[in-house]
Amino acid sequence: MSVFARARRIVAVLGAFLLVVTAQGIAFADGTETLGPPSIPIATGSGTVAAGVGLHGVTSGTINVTVPGTPVQALLYWEVQRRDAIPGSETITVNASSVTGTAIGGPTTFFTGYDSVVYRADVTGLVTSGANALGVTLPPEVTAPLSQARINDGAGIMVIYDDGSVSEIGIRDGDDVSWFGAPDAARQTTVPQTFTFAAESAARTGSLTLFVSSVADDTANMTPIRPTAIDVSSGVVTVTYDNVLDSNDGDYWDTYVTPVAIPAGATSVTVQVQSEDNVPIGANPASLVWIGASLTAPVTPPPPGGGEGCTPGYWKQSHHFDSWPAGYSTTDGYEATFGVDASFSKDLLGALKQGGGGEKALGRHATAALLNSANADVSYEYSTADVISLVQSAYASGDFEGVKNLLEAQNEMGCPLN
Numbered sequence: 001m002s003v004f005a006r007a008r009r010i011v012a013v014l015g016a017f018l019l020v021v022t023a024q025g026i027a028f029a030d031g032t033e034t035l036g037p038p039s040i041p042i043a044t045g046s047g048t049v050a051a052g053v054g055l056h057g058v059t060s061g062t063i064n065v066t067v068p069g070t071p072v073q074a075l076l077y078w079e080v081q082r083r084d085a086i087p088g089s090e091t092i093t094v095n096a097s098s099v100t101g102t103a104i105g106g107p108t109t110f111f112t113g114y115d116s117v118v119y120r121a122d123v124t125g126l127v128t129s130g131a132n133a134l135g136v137t138l139p140p141e142v143t144a145p146l147s148q149a150r151i152n153d154g155a156g157i158m159v160i161y162d163d164g165s166v167s168e169i170g171i172r173d174g175d176d177v178s179w180f181g182a183p184d185a186a187r188q189t190t191v192p193q194t195f196t197f198a199a200e201s202a203a204r205t206g207s208l209t210l211f212v213s214s215v216a217d218d219t220a221n222m223t224p225i226r227p228t229a230i231d232v233s234s235g236v237v238t239v240t241y242d243n244v245l246d247s248n249d250g251d252y253w254d255t256y257v258t259p260v261a262i263p264a265g266a267t268s269v270t271v272q273v274q275s276e277d278n279v280p281i282g283a284n285p286a287s288l289v290w291i292g293a294s295l296t297a298p299v300t301p302p303p304p305g306g307g308e309g310c311t312p313g314y315w316k317q318s319h320h321f322d323s324w325p326a327g328y329s330t331t332d333g334y335e336a337t338f339g340v341d342a343s344f345s346k347d348l349l350g351a352l353k354q355g356g357g358g359e360k361a362l363g364r365h366a367t368a369a370l371l372n373s374a375n376a377d378v379s380y381e382y383s384t385a386d387v388i389s390l391v392q393s394a395y396a397s398g399d400f401e402g403v404k405n406l407l408e409a410q411n412e413m414g415c416p417l418n
Contacts, residue, residue: 031174052156054250069163105175154253217247226286235397310415
């Protein structure tokens with residue numbers, strides 16, 4: 001199956017939806033008709049690995065997952081659809097051990113009287129470093145009478161591991177159903193999820209993991225794949241992955257993992273799973289349940305040195321002009337120096353002196369950062385090339401505030417110059 005990925009510009013900033021919902025006496029801090037931040041503490045670590053198994057029409061299956069470091073937290077999710085009352089917890093079997101999961105999302109009306117519910121359990125003690133084969137057994141499906149009908153869709157495990165490196169790890173989970181043709185607007189689309197993290201001076205590659213259930217498998221018949229779309233936004237550019245969900249872990253479960261380009265200076269990534277026919281292929285978009293998402297942003301170890309920086313206020317004073325490093329002059333053009341197309345036309349001194357926020361505030365701190373980085377007597381966090389690259393990435397992404405905050409923090413570390 002081909003994966004159609006394309007880049008497109010978005011014209012609105014997608015907000016973060018970090019909701020706490022209570023329904024039917026069950027505290028769903030995780031998300032109903034939206035994903036949300038987990039209601040349990042999430043471990044720190046180096047990254048995540050994930051795998052799943054489709055359980056539609058069956059009771060048992062095996063999840064195979066290889067953990068490349070020491071497992072520090074393992075979360076098991078499963079999703080079922082029922083016509084009867086939804087319990088707040090459910091006990092299943094994992095490798096002959098009884099595991100009780102808590103309902104973290106739902107009951108959410110899905111189709112023809114069925115309600116979707118998602119359960120989560122911490123199974124850290126059942127996972128080891130290296131290869132793991134986890135046999136998962138859910139309660140049996142019930143087909144009659146209809147008042148007690150139950151459908152199993154599948155299960156997936158997400159493991160946070162430690163291999164000595166450091167990453168920022170964000171998780172969202174819950175129960176967000178979507179079908180393009182649903183009669184109410186809330187179920188026609190999902191709620192986008194925004195992950196935030198600290199900016200860095202260089203571009204890096206993160207990792208996105210998604211759990212999605214109920215996307216029907218088309219491989220056993222002649223019908224086209226039921227279309228879906230996954231939008232991943234960083235800055236002003238969205239990359240869309242079309243039709244990558246197709247019960248790839250078995251009916252009806254998908255674990256989708258993809259690298260994510262994080263530009264220098266970026267502070268967020270927004271993700272949304274859609275019931276859409278974007279290509280288009282003319283098929284009915286899939287009905288789906290978005291269960292979980294994780295975003296891992298690697299943290300670059302700080303370079304040697306750093307800890308010093310002079311503010312824009314220092315560099316703009318005439319009696320400090322003798323501290324300006326060789327190669328840079330007060331009359332050098334701001335745009336030419338940084339290789340950007342600015343909304344203002346000023347030299348470096350003018351950029352330091354201007355007031356205002358947004359791009360103008362970036363201009364002040366970008367110039368100060370440039371002079372700090374080029375002065376041999378200032379132990380500055382970033383090299384001159386880093387500073388220029390960071391500023392260029394801010395103009396490319398439109399995230400002036402994130403880069404300004406990054407440079408401002410270093411410019412205020414303390415000035416060693418007279």
